[in-house]
Amino acid sequence: MNRRDFLKHTGVGAAGLSVLGLGSLPAAAESKPERLVILHTNDMHSRIEPFPDNAAQWAGMGGMAHRAALIKQIRAQEPHVLLLDSGDIWQGTPYFNFFTGELEYKLMTQMAYDASTLGNHDFDNGLEGLQKQLPHAGFPFLIANYDFSDTILAGKFQPYKVFEKAGHRVGVFGIGIEMAGLVSDRNFGATKYLDPIAVANDMVAKLRGQEKCDLVICLSHLGYKYESAKLDDFKLAAGAPGIDLILGGHTHTFLPKPDVVAGPNGQQTLINQVGWSGINLGRLDYTFERGTRRPSVAAAAVVPVRVA
Numbered sequence: 254m255n256r257r258d259f260l261k262h263t264g265v266g267a268a269g270l271s272v273l274g275l276g277s278l279p280a281a282a283e284s285k286p287e288r289l290v291i292l293h294t295n296d297m298h299s300r301i302e303p304f305p306d307n308a309a310q311w312a313g314m315g316g317m318a319h320r321a322a323l324i325k326q327i328r329a330q331e332p333h334v335l336l337l338d339s340g341d342i343w344q345g346t347p348y349f350n351f352f353t354g355e356l357e358y359k360l361m362t363q364m365a366y367d368a369s370t371l372g373n374h375d376f377d378n379g380l381e382g383l384q385k386q387l388p389h390a391g392f393p394f395l396i397a398n399y400d401f402s403d404t405i406l407a408g409k410f411q412p413y414k415v416f417e418k419a420g421h422r423v424g425v426f427g428i429g430i431e432m433a434g435l436v437s438d439r440n441f442g443a444t445k446y447l448d449p450i451a452v453a454n455d456m457v458a459k460l461r462g463q464e465k466c467d468l469v470i471c472l473s474h475l476g477y478k479y480e481s482a483k484l485d486d487f488k489l490a491a492g493a494p495g496i497d498l499i500l501g502g503h504t505h506t507f508l509p510k511p512d513v514v515a516g517p518n519g520q521q522t523l524i525n526q527v528g529w530s531g532i533n534l535g536r537l538d539y540t541f542e543r544g545t546r547r548p549s550v551a552a553a554a555v556v557p558v559r560v561a
Contacts, residue, residue: 287419289421289539290334291536291538292536293336293527294338294339295339295529296503296529297338297341298374298530299343299344299349299357300345301357301360302317311532319560320531321364324364332419333418335367336367337367337368337425337500338369339472339503339526340370340372340427340429340472341474341529342361342372342374342375343357343375359389361392365391368414368425368472370429370473371410372430372503373474376441378440379439380406380441380442381405393410393411395413396427396429397412399444401444404443413425421546421548423468423470424466425471427473427474428453428471428472428475428489429446429449429475432446450489453492457493470500471498472502473500475501476501477526478506486499490524494520497522498524498525499525500526505528508555510553510555511524511525511537532558536556538552
């Protein structure tokens with residue numbers, strides 16, 4: 254899908270940015286040739302093949318091969334792409350029961366994922382099961398609020414990573430859900446859960462300050478929005494307002510477009526999530542204002558994954 258078709262497909266261009274609450278794209282940024290394309294998934298749940306053609310819902314949609322072809326097509330047209338995932342890669346089809354996660358990691362590696370975070374189902378085979386499959390993942394898992402120091406996974410993960418894309422520094426970090434009461438105690442062992450709000454603020458300060466990032470992205474597996482006091486992506490955005498983009502998971506939420514959370518000093522945080530089982534591929538096109546280097550979203554879309 255080329256850029257013209259993409260903008261036509263989404264209906265979100267310079268004139269349509271008000272849909273996202275972001276205002277119009279400045280003319281200088283619109284004319285700038287380089288942009289950053291963020292592609293993202295969440296809650297794949299071992300959906301290797303598409304849903305069957307006779308499925309009651311999502312018939313023919315999803316599938317790793319279809320997603321790989323779509324990603325390859327976008328990369329052929331866009332020089333600056335980041336491919337990210339928000340956790341729960343495992344569990345949901347017999348492929349996981351038989352291959353215990355190896356196949357999912359190998360296929361994501363072939364698709365050249367840049368990073369993922371951890372979801373609760375990524376602990377379904379315990380710390381030992383996760384440790385066994387990590388060598389098959391040719392991409393980093395970013396998780397800032399799980400402390401594995403007293404476990405066999407000590408030193409296996411990193412809190413964040415900085416990517417150089419389109420002449421800009423993009424900081425990506427991961428935040429996981431509290432596992433107590435959600436995951437069997439024996440499956441996460443001595444893993445310590447750290448306060449996501451405090452950790453996220455530390456990450457923002459480090460990425461903005463020490464790492465001099467122009468764009469800060471959080472891969473979150475907290476969940477989209479809860480009516481209770483349970484921490485979710487909206488509460489995270491309010492509590493750590495320096496995040497530009499939260500790519501969420503866990504609640505399998507289908508968003509037609511990113512939600513916008515207003516922060517102090519005109520800063521805004523976008524929240525996005527694209528369902529589950531690889532049915533959709535999320536896409537956000539970023540440009541950066543000259544002088545301020547502040548990121549702006551030029552277009553956003555939910556791209557269905559199906560046979561062309």
